[in-house]
Amino acid sequence: MKARLPQGFGGGGASSIQQLARQAQKLQEDMDALAKELEEKEYTATSGGGAVTVTVTGKMELKAIDMKPEVVDPEDVEMLSDMIIAAANEALRAASTEKSEKMEKLSGGLNVPGLF
Numbered sequence: 627m628k629a630r631l632p633q634g635f636g637g638g639g640a641s642s643i644q645q646l647a648r649q650a651q652k653l654q655e656d657m658d659a660l661a662k663e664l665e666e667k668e669y670t671a672t673s674g675g676g677a678v679t680v681t682v683t684g685k686m687e688l689k690a691i692d693m694k695p696e697v698v699d700p701e702d703v704e705m706l707s708d709m710i711i712a713a714a715n716e717a718l719r720a721a722s723t724e725k726s727e728k729m730e731k732l733s734g735g736l737n738v739p740g741l742f
Contacts, residue, residue, distance in 0.1 A: 656732055664725050671716035673709040680713035684721050688714060 665684040672679045677697040681690040691714075697706055 653733065657729060660728055660732055661725075664721075664728065667721070667724075669717045669721040669724075671713045671720060673712040673716070678706070678709040678713045680710065680717050682714065682717040682721055684725065686718055686721060 667684040668681050668689060669684070670679060670681045674697060677694045679690075679692040680688070681692075683689050691710060693706070693710075697709065699706070
């Protein structure tokens with residue numbers, strides 16, 4: 627007696643594997659394109675009520691730091707440093723969050739270590 631497989635199972639063999647490989651290749655190409663697009667984006671964040679503005683790239687590189695002159699106090703360099711760090715961390719967090727969200731959306735939640 628021969629067992630019957632449900633429709634869509636078996637029978638495809640090599641063609642199913644080829645189709646899966648094409649889908650995986652397309653997904654990889656889409657992810658590479660998205661990663662390149664995100665690397666070219668810039669993210670800006672402020673701290674100290676807008677006294678310090680930091681811009682980073684999607685490559686997680688610091689691009690610019692702008693400060694209002696009134697926050698440059700030689701007597702309180704530590705506060706200025708803290709504002710720069712806070713703004714930089716927020717800009718980096720925004721870049722990282724957007725990359726994670728877009729990659730997850732593209733991959734359909736597929737979590738493959740090392741893929742992105």
